[in-house]
Amino acid sequence: MPRKPSNIVYSAHEKPPLGTLFALGIQHATLALLFLVYPLVAAEEAGLSFADTQVLITSCIIFMGIATIIECWPKAGAGMLLVQIPNTPHLPLAVQSLSAGGLPLYAAMSLVASVSQLSLTRFTNALRAVFPPEICGVAVTMLGIALAPPALRRVFGLAQESGGLVDTRYLMVSFITLFIIIALAIFSRGLLRLFAVAIGAGAGWLIASFAGIAPTPADTFAQLPYVDIPRIGFPGFAWSWALLPAAILTGFISAVDMISTVVSMQRMDDADWRRADMEQAGRAIRANTFADMGAALTGGFASASSSAAIGVAFATGATAWRIGIIAGGVILLAAFSPKLVGALTIIPTPVVGAILIYASAFLIVAGMDLILSRRLSDRRIFTVGLSVLAGLTVALLPEVVHSTPDWAQPILESPLSVSTAVAVLLNLFFRIGIRQEASLPVTLGDNAFQVTTEFLEQQGDLWGARRDVIAAAIPVVAEAVETLLDTETAAGALELRARFDENNFDVTLLYQGEAIEVPTLRPSPEDLLGDAKAVARFVGYMLSKRADKLVIGMEGERQALSLRFEH
Template sequence: MPRKPSNILYSADEKPPLGTLVILGVQHATLALLFLVYPLVAAAEAGLSFDDTQVLITSCIIFMGIATIIECWPKFGAGMLLVQIPNTPHLPLAVQSLSAGGPALYATMSLIAAVSQLSLTRFMGALRAVFPPEICGVAVTMLGVALAEPSLRRFFGLTEVAQGALDGRYPFVSLVSLVIIIVFAIFSRGLLRLFAVAIGAAVGWVLAAYLGVAPAPAATFETLRYVDLPRIGWPGMTLSWALVPAAIITGIISAVDMLGTVVSMQRMDDADWRRADMNQAGRAIRANTVADMGAAVTGGFASASSSAAIGVAFATGATAWRIGTIAGLVILAAAFSPKLIGAITLIPAPVVGAILVYASAFLIVAGMDLILSRRLSDRRIFTVGLAVLAGLTVAILPELVTSTPDWMQPVLESPLSVSTGVAVGLNLFFRIGIRQEASRTVTTLENPFTVATEFLEHQGDLWGARRDVVAAAIPVVAEGVEMLLDTEVAQGSLEMRAHFDENNFDVSLIYEGEPIAIPTQRPSPEDLLGDAQAVARFVGYMLSKRADKLILGKDGTRQKLTLRFEH
């Protein structure tokens, strides 16, 4: 079982009290439903009718709820708090598809995107080398950067005031809401911390209403029913070969987005986190694609795990998967209540901005933490730096994106997809010339600790091994070299051979001499004064207690002692 971090009150498998569970679930569901603005924007841009828009939104809500429940339930999905929202990378594809061929064309393109996303789950084991922690860190950081633009627009009221001077009421409401969330999240304990986001949102809503920046209900709001059957339907199927590349790329971007959110939750929920659990990520992506296929054939907008929900989980200190199942049920129930959906859309923009700014800040720092969890050689420094800079380029200079061909724009509009693509490409390119195994001869005239430090730190930098693993290996390897040479179990010199993969950091000591044995009982210190076999037993026992695993073998005619450190 993973060790729970000190800042987490309820970890993934823990069960909060029922009242707390319900309130936290409603809090996550409310935030998720706020993102319905994305399919609404797509419908407006494409000029959909009222009936088609209603189907697009209703189906999206239904499968957001279903996907959230499947994602969170351990027997079917990832077993972690992954709350679904409308999938932002789908927005360009939806606008183009709906404009060109209506709901039938978007349904076809959504299915193609889902299949391309699902196909990546067949290679999750191989993707571990493609997505080491520093590359995942770039993706998580750019999730935060991508969230910054919509969050800051709402924070400063730029979505409400298109022209003219900045209205100070909007940033004031946002700042008050953000300060309250931070204060309760950091300085409070118990229930107050759990409901930090809800308290900040409630105070911000009241303040926004008092200052006159809360949206007024539309004339049709009163006519909405409290309970009504959801309207979904078969949209038909139409194919446009011109949009197929954009659909495939959208699916790949969605998979990378999902991978980033899964890694963020894994990192948050495990104090001893070492590497991404690709099997868990694969289950999350598969659950998401099943829901996307359901949404496609019923005329809905695709969904994906919410990066904003990660910030809320961090603020509340609760990552229990049961919270997600409650959130999924609430989202699903919202599809049967037009009045509830209408009320949620009335939450003031500066309040939403404050919540998203908090989530964005958390993701940026969490990504940096992932990046710096590995030793960074010059190759990795350039990989990370150039990838982040590429993503910032398309965010800061949108005119570069608009000057590219239409089929490229859906990819280049996303800082996340650009940064992750550049990071993966540079990571594969810079692996050229790096061997996964290296060796060095050590003699009795050399200082074992100095040799082990220089050799293993150099190789750790090249391979991008975790800092704590290399630091733990150095004294053990140095002690093994020293004991083998000083006790003359190894005759004159030995070969120190290091090997690295994403799971293990192995250092083999290969020498001419007596084989060592690993006794089950601690040898007595007097064995050091005995014959070579007794000394070898003492060496074997000591090293077996220092490494994660000690493996004995032969390399030709020489003895081979491998010290394994789990990575």
């Protein structure tokens, strides 16, 4: 069992009291349902009818609930608190598919995306190298940037029928909604903070009604029952070869997004976290994929694990998977209320814009945090910078996209797709010429600490190792180098060799001389006043405690002292 961090009250495998369990579950479910604005945006952009929008939303709710239960159940999914929300990377694909061929075309393209997402689980170990944290960070950052245009259009009331004129009423409602959400999230405590989004949306809806910009429910809305059996069904399939590349890429991006979410939860729940458990990430992707297939076959919008739910889990200090089971059940029950689903389809446009702005800001900062979790060499700086610029290019210069062939436009219209694809390709390209092993000679006249620091920091930047791992390795390796040279255990010089493989950061000291002893019991402090061998024994004991693994052996005719730091 991982060691629980001090800020976590109920960790993944702990069982909160029943009342707390239900309260936290309902809270997560409420937040997840608010993010139904994503498929609503897609339906509005595509001009779907009220009936088709109802099917899209109802099926999405059902499989959000099912996916949440599967994800959180230890024997079925990842066994961690992964509450599902509508999948934001699906927005560009959904808008294009629904506009071109309605629910049948989106169902087919969503199924293709699910299959491509599932295919990546066959290579979970290789994904660690293909999708390092900075690449996941680019995807998450551009996910937030991709939400900005539809969000800002709704904030300023720049609908097509407005002729491009700013409606100050929309701006007022959006500003007040966003202000309430942010103020409660920052300055309040308890339930007010936890339900900041819900309270802000409710207040914004009320103000929009007074301002006369709340949408009028369709005639069919009044006829919807409060409780009824969900009406979903197979929408049929349509096909578009032009959208096929976008569907495949959407699946890959969804997998990257899932990996990022799982890594965030792992880091939050383990005080000693060092590296991603890709097997757990693979289980999470598989569970999400099967739910997405069900949604596609019933005309629904795809789902994915919620970054916002991670923020709520951090704020409450509760990451227990049982909370997710309750949340999934509550989400499922919501599908049995057509009136509730219908109400969600008529959320005022400026309120939707404010919530999207909130989500966009959260995702942009979360992506930057992932990017900066690794040491950045020139290669990685250009990988991140150029991929973000590529995404911004298609967002700011749509005429560039329109000048490309018809088959490429569905792919290039999405800043998220472009930036993620460019980041992956640049990451693979810039890996060319990088050796996984490097060495440096060190002599008695060198400053051991300075030489070790410069060498390990340089290699850490080049390999993109975690900052904390390099920082922890430097004093340990420097102490070993200094001891071997100063005590004349090494005959005047040694070779400092480092190796990195994404799982471990290994440093080996090769020298001519005697092997140092590593006692199993702690030597007495008086040994530091003894001869050189006694000092070496004391340092050997300390090295065995400060490194994750210490191995002493031979490499040819030289002694080899190997220090391992788990990455």
